[in-house]
Amino acid sequence: MLNFGIIGTSWITHSFVECAHATGKWNLVAVYSRKEETAAEFAGKYEGRKVTLYTDLDDLAKDTNLQAVYIASPNILHYSHAKAMLSAGKHVILEKPSCSTSKELDELFKLSKEKGVFLIEAWRHIREANFKILKKSMEKLGQIYGASITYAQFSGRYDKVLKGETPNIFNLDMGGGALADLGVYTVAAAVDLFGAPKDAQYFPVIIRTGADGGGTLILHYDNFVVHLCGTKMWDSQAPSEIYGERGTLVVPMITDIEQVTFWDPRKKMREELGGPKEELNLKAEAEDFARIISEKDWDAAKRFETHSRETLKITEKVRRDNGLLFPVER
Structure with a gap:
């Protein structure tokens, strides 16, 4: 059982705590909020657990x-919060996007x-069972011709x-910005499926705030x-597809992912490959994190480190190409 604390009290943190507890391998013992x-309101949802409240990061x-500490604070605070916890010798599960820059x-x-x-870094989607089935099924395609990956969800905050x-x-x-908040899911998926690209170009829709409200990225x-x-x-019902010979x-x-389908253009047939979707969509990553920490699986951690570095390298590059700079870059 891993005793853990949380920084950040949004819905995603509640989701992680619920899924972590469902594994039977995590135990919430601390909540931090300014x-x-x-902090008390957050901890109150977990009756029967002895949770210490903190308003001081030190x-x-x-x-x-x-x-261990799960960090889901505002993006701009990820680096400083993670640095403080790592310096204290705590394992850190860091919500996406990890940092503003590769240097951090x-x-x-x-x-x-x-x-x-x-x-x-907590990339939940690449650890889901059906995503792993999608990746394994790429061997059915032969030579890869290309792919289209979409994640478009209207935000009420837009x-x-x-106004x-x-x-x-x-x-x-x-x-912030759509690429950092939501587009990173598509980048992370592409890096996991195809590896690091040779180049990347981003065509953002710049909104009134100066950030990107959305955009198309080509790898x-x-x-x-x-x-x-x-x-x-905006919302989109467009599926994500990988094309092959x-x-x-x-x-x-x-x-x-609710289903994985292989379409054979020669036989004009569909083959269903995926299994049932996990209702607790952060449970798989919580299981994986607990295993890596308890077994000291540095090889797995290294693979995820490479993935995080390559994903950030892409988003950092295309943001800068378009003048979408965070405070540390100005």
């Missing part, structure tokens, strides 16, 4: 009962190794932008390209 009433870091992420991985603890407000997710000062590989669409300005693999969405 406001004690917010005090959280000093808690000897803590082995380099520093965190260096620190984690010096302290002998794990730093793992209406606030239209003149600047929510965090559409604020570059807070590490260039040796013999094919991958088109990525990520936006918080022997057929096409199709999933309804690149996250929370």
Whole structure:
């Protein structure tokens, strides 16, 4: 059983705690928030557990009962919060996107190794069972001709932008923008499926706040390209597809995949490959994180480190190409 604390009290944190507890391998023992009433409200949802409340980050870091910390604070705070916890010798599960820049992420991985603890970015979708089936099924395609990956979900907070407000997710000062908040899912999926591209180009829709509300990203590989669409300005029912010489693999969405279908154009037949979707969609990653930490699986951690580095390298490059700069880059 891993005793863990949390930084960030949004819905995603509740989801992680629920899924972590469902594995039977995690135990919430600490909640940090700048406001004690917010921490108390969060902890109150987990009756029967002894949870310590913190409003001081240093005090959280000093808690000897803590082995790991899950961080889901605003994007712009990921680096400083992770650095504080790693420095204290805590394992860190860091919500996506990891950091503003590759330089920051380099520093965190260096620190984690010096302290002998794990730093793992929480890419839930690439750890889902049906995503793994999709990846394994690529062998059915033969030569890859290309792919199209879409993640387009309208955000109610975009209406606030239209009213003149600047929510965090559409604020570059807070590490926001559609690419950082949602488009990264498509980038992370592509890197896991196809590896690092040779080049990347982003065509963003710049909104009133100066951030990107959505956009199309093209990844260039040796013999094919991958088109990525990520936006918080509109919904899309378009599936995600991988094309090959022997057929096409199709999933309804690149996250929370409900089915994986192989279409054979010669036989004009569909083959269903996926299994039932996990209702608790963060449970698989919570299981994996617990295993890596308990078994000290540094090989798996290294693979995830490479994935995190390559994903951030892409988003960092295309943001800068378009002048979408975070505070540390200005």
